Amino acid sequence: MEVILGKTAGFCFGVENAVNNTKNELNKNEKVYALGELTHNRQVMNELENKGLIVRENIKDIPDNSTVIFRAHGVPPKIYEIAKEKNLNIVDLTCKSVLRIHNLVSDFVNKGNYIFVIGKKEHPEIVGICGFCRENASVILNEDDINEAIKNFKKTGLKKVVIIAQTTFNFEKFNNLVHKIKDDIGKEYEIEVINTICNATVIRQKETDDISKNVDMMIIIGGKNSSNTEKLYNIAKSNCENTIWIETKDEIHEIENVSKVGIMAGASTPKESIMDVVEYIKGK
Ligand code: SF4
Incomplete structure (x- = not known):
């Protein structure tokens, strides 16, 4: 079976920066809080949580004087003010x-x-x-x-x-x-x-569009709550009826009458999850 893996599949620079810097903080501190999930990817979050990351959705639930990560999505000014009042050590990983x-x-x-x-x-x-x-x-x-x-x-x-x-x-x-x-x-x-759509997003969407026009089946990998992955899925589906959206290879079931498979992944999908799927499909 021929597999076409998108060159832009997986972590964008903003998410990569957030994940790597969070790992650095976890090496320095026993406990690090994150305001909201860093990526919409369960596997990545499990790994970080096992290293000591504690995710809280509300800044009021983060104990005073602790270290807090602001993820790539960014936060409103009000959150910076509350963090200051609580004397939090802010690690601001808002994407540039x-x-x-x-x-x-x-x-x-x-x-x-x-x-x-x-x-x-x-x-x-x-x-x-x-x-x-x-x-x-x-x-x-x-x-x-x-x-x-x-x-x-x-x-x-x-x-x-x-x-x-x-x-x-x-x-x-x-x-x-x-x-x-x-x-x-x-x-x-x-x-x-002002077109503020991120270049990484534009290129990934364009590549998804191109690949999905030329395959019998399209696999989009990414968290079910990831809006950038949802967009990739919609683009692929509009070109290729046989498009599926999965988080891990275990969700792939039927592959019949397919000779060419395209694979793309959202900005919060780690390389390992993508390669798992590629290897699995190649083995079919
Ligand atoms: S803007 Fe968003 S999609 Fe673009 S690089 Fe930053 S985090 Fe990634």
């Missing part, structure tokens, strides 16, 4: 591409602009970004959200909208939403579009 967005939106809001954030409202990266927009933002996931966002913007009396995206958002969908927003209010208001 996310930090760039925090700086961008802060600047634009300071200059009196309103922000449309294209992404998933409840995603931690978006929660962080919105914190830096200080109430001057609306989140848009799909066309149904545009009217509400425009209503919110108009209520502020501001004159300009800046559109940015979640780093892992689908590029085509982002463009479609931008066009729709421009059609709706582009004549009345100034609109500036």
